[in-house]
Amino acid sequence: xxxxxxVRVMPRGGLLDPQGQAVEHALSALGFPDASAVRxxxxxxxxxxxxxxxxxxxxxxxxxxxxxxxxxxxxxLLEVGEx
Amino acid sequence: xxxxxxVRVMPRGGLLDPQGQAVEHALSALGFPDASAVRxxxxxxxxxxxxxxxxxxxxxxxxxxxxxxxxxxxxxLLEVGEx
Numbered sequence: 030x031x032x033x034x035x036v037r038v039m040p041r042g043g044l045l046d047p048q049g050q051a052v053e054h055a056l057s058a059l060g061f062p063d064a065s066a067v068r069x070x071x072x073x074x075x076x077x078x079x080x081x082x083x084x085x086x087x088x089x090x091x092x093x094x095x096x097x098x099x100x101x102x103x104x105x106l107l108e109v110g111e112x
Numbered sequence: 113x114x115x116x117x118x119v120r121v122m123p124r125g126g127l128l129d130p131q132g133q134a135v136e137h138a139l140s141a142l143g144f145p146d147a148s149a150v151r152x153x154x155x156x157x158x159x160x161x162x163x164x165x166x167x168x169x170x171x172x173x174x175x176x177x178x179x180x181x182x183x184x185x186x187x188x189l190l191e192v193g194e195x
Contacts, residue, residue, distance in 0.1 A: 035120075037155040052156070052179070061175055063161040072120040072155040073135070078146040092144055096135070 032077050032085035033112035038098045038105045039070035073097055082109050115160050115168035116195035121181045121188045122153035156180055165192050 040046040046068050053067040075092075079085035086109050098105045123129040129151050136150040162168035169192050181188045
């Protein structure tokens, strides 16, 4: 069976996010001073062949730990759907 | 009132996604041949001051159209939550 997994990889809470700050300044300059606390990360979508939703999630966690996220500076969140 | 908005900006369906292809190859080389159709985009989180959820969503759509997404090559999805 095939599962569609959405991953969000974000800079960890306490850490500085220079890209987010740059976007926040640009938004303010473009007339959006109502935006704050902007953080920028990566969104990754993939299909995973697995026997169950649980196995698909476990596989994608391994992928995040090995390649998709930096465990020192980033956190990730998964959403597993059917494809 | 303040709303927490999550934005996913992804390469548009029909377009080539070289970053997604590179990640797919890397995953395969690391022992994850079960991953396919990998696509890589940006995840953006921000707080928006607005009178209502509807107004917050409309503001963030404007931000996406003006700065956060490239309307020619990317699509975006929003999720508005309370913060």
